[in-house]
Amino acid sequence: MPEHEDLWSTISERFREHVGEAAWKTWFISITPVTITADEVVLATPSPLAKERLETKYREVLGALFSQTLGHPVPVRIQVRANERSSLSIDALTTPGVHSQGALEADLFGQPPSRPNNAKARLSTTFDARYTFEAFVIGSSNRFAHAASLAVAETPAASYNPLFIHGGAGLGKTHLLHAIGNYVRQNYRDKYVKYVSTETFLNEFVDAIQRNKTSEFKARYRECDVLLVDDIQFLQNKEAIQEEFFHTFNYLYGAQKQIVLTSDRSPKAIATLEGRLRSRFAMGLITDVQPPDLETRSAILQRKAEDSGFILDASVIELIATNITDNIRELEGALTRLSAYSSLNGVPVTLDLAQMVLSDLITSSQRLQVRDPREIITVTATFFNTTPTELLGQSRKRPIAMARQIAMYIMRELTELSYPEIGREFGGRDHTTVIHAVQKVQNVMQSSIETFEQVDQLFKLLRDPSKQGG
Numbered sequence: 001m002p003e004h005e006d007l008w009s010t011i012s013e014r015f016r017e018h019v020g021e022a023a024w025k026t027w028f029i030s031i032t033p034v035t036i037t038a039d040e041v042v043l044a045t046p047s048p049l050a051k052e053r054l055e056t057k058y059r060e061v062l063g064a065l066f067s068q069t070l071g072h073p074v075p076v077r078i079q080v081r082a083n084e085r086s087s088l089s090i091d092a093l094t095t096p097g098v099h100s101q102g103a104l105e106a107d108l109f110g111q112p113p114s115r116p117n118n119a120k121a122r123l124s125t126t127f128d129a130r131y132t133f134e135a136f137v138i139g140s141s142n143r144f145a146h147a148a149s150l151a152v153a154e155t156p157a158a159s160y161n162p163l164f165i166h167g168g169a170g171l172g173k174t175h176l177l178h179a180i181g182n183y184v185r186q187n188y189r190d191k192y193v194k195y196v197s198t199e200t201f202l203n204e205f206v207d208a209i210q211r212n213k214t215s216e217f218k219a220r221y222r223e224c225d226v227l228l229v230d231d232i233q234f235l236q237n238k239e240a241i242q243e244e245f246f247h248t249f250n251y252l253y254g255a256q257k258q259i260v261l262t263s264d265r266s267p268k269a270i271a272t273l274e275g276r277l278r279s280r281f282a283m284g285l286i287t288d289v290q291p292p293d294l295e296t297r298s299a300i301l302q303r304k305a306e307d308s309g310f311i312l313d314a315s316v317i318e319l320i321a322t323n324i325t326d327n328i329r330e331l332e333g334a335l336t337r338l339s340a341y342s343s344l345n346g347v348p349v350t351l352d353l354a355q356m357v358l359s360d361l362i363t364s365s366q367r368l369q370v371r372d373p374r375e376i377i378t379v380t381a382t383f384f385n386t387t388p389t390e391l392l393g394q395s396r397k398r399p400i401a402m403a404r405q406i407a408m409y410i411m412r413e414l415t416e417l418s419y420p421e422i423g424r425e426f427g428g429r430d431h432t433t434v435i436h437a438v439q440k441v442q443n444v445m446q447s448s449i450e451t452f453e454q455v456d457q458l459f460k461l462l463r464d465p466s467k468q469g470g
């Protein structure tokens with residue numbers, strides 16, 4: 001029914017404009033059109049409660065939209081979808097607590113979703129080969145988190161389940177998740193291990209509802225032997241996804257599958273996290289990663305330098321390690337700049353050179369001040385003779401696209417925003433676009449002196465605002 005599909009998407013768009021994104025997502029996307037004729041429109045909802053709410057709140061709007069679109073008045077009837085068994089009803093989207101215990105039990109102990117016998121579904125995650133246990137430098141700040149992660153990787157679901165790792169930005173949480181993934185991949189070839197950021201889980205969930213593919217979504221997650229979920233703090237304020245995550249969690253836990261979660265804060269500090277999820281997270285082990293001490297920072301620098309075939313004098317390591325204290329990504333950033341400068345100019349790294357190249361990191365007390373993302377966008381736009389609107393826009397012209405990628409890289413370095421959050425600052429771009437931009441700028445800086453200098457100057461401008469006028 002292509003005509004109906006067109007009509008339906010027009011109605012969907014208009015409804016969205018009329019009631020706003022949130023109400024559209026909550027109310028509209030799980031409705032299916034049953035009949036659309038000149039005389040009658042019949043729509044189906046997933047549950048009686050959803051039907052009642054739509055009738056009381058939105059029937060008039062829907063009626064008006066259909067009448068306008070069809071060009072004459074038409075009655076709109078709402079019915080409950082036959083055989084609706086999904087727990088992802090509209091009720092669940094709005095009132096997470098409405099499920100009876102019976103519904104939950106059925107979800108927990110009912111028939112497992114059939115495993116798709118499609119091999120593709122089981123090959124979904126590739127792990128970053130650089131993030132292994134061997135490459136992880138252990139110190140007092142992360143010893144326990146490392147040991148717990150290794151134990152989980154060695155014997156999934158036998159030691160700590162779930163394992164919950166929390167800690168500030170750039171302290172190795174994602175590294176540990178990938179290390180578990182890499183280890184399980186290598187040592188248990190028959191186990192299905194999947195990594196997902198909470199943001200991706202959320203997007204896939206919304207997409208599955210929109211496309212009526214929720215059973216596939218559920219099956220995809222429920223067939224995991226080890227599920228690694230990054231940045232679980234994104235569940236905050238998202239009741240519907242908390243509900244779905246709760247079911248996935250319970251299913252896997254009940255089936256004795258391993259779950260590992262990370263967050264930038266402890267479960268207690270995640271506001272609006274449902275009590276039952278918070279208590280589920282506490283059933284296993286909660287551990288944290290702290291900023292590394294001086295000795296660990298030096299060891300990390302030494303290791304990273306060696307891994308990239310770069311020789312660093314102890315005095316240079318000390319200089320960086322004493323000045324960058326609370327984020328390992330920043331330590332790596334300093335090393336990247338130094339190695340790029342040295343290889344582009346063909347000069348060895350001496351203490352003097354390090355002091356010169358990293359002067360902003362070393363001398364400025366502004367360093368620890370987290371920059372405002374909007375300031376990064378404005379300063380970068382001005383620097384490249386463009387405007388913030390253009391920088392945030394869709395232009396793929398090379399200078400603009402590159403300026404945008406540089407701004408993303410700088411935002412990752414100078415703020416504590418995650419990839420998805422940076423994507424949002426750039427007009428709702430996907431987090432994979434940001435990851436790609438950051439990696440690209442890191443690489444280009446190694447081969448292009450021009451890019452290196454642009455990034456270097458921007459860092460200096462942003463870290464010392466007094467220079468922005470001049």
Ligand SMILES: Nc1ncnc2c1ncn2[C@@H]1O[C@H](COP(=O)(O)OP(=O)(O)OP(=O)(O)O)[C@@H](O)[C@H]1O
Pocket residue numbers: 131135136137138142167168169170171172173174175176264300328329332416417418
């Ligand atoms: N102990 C460590 N040894 C070696 N490298 C480390 C260690 N801890 C962190 N790193 C490196 O620091 C960088 C940042 O770590 P990672 O991305 O895992 O941080 P994170 O805690 O997940 O932070 P965010 O929440 O901001 O993403 C990575 O390149 C990682 O390899």
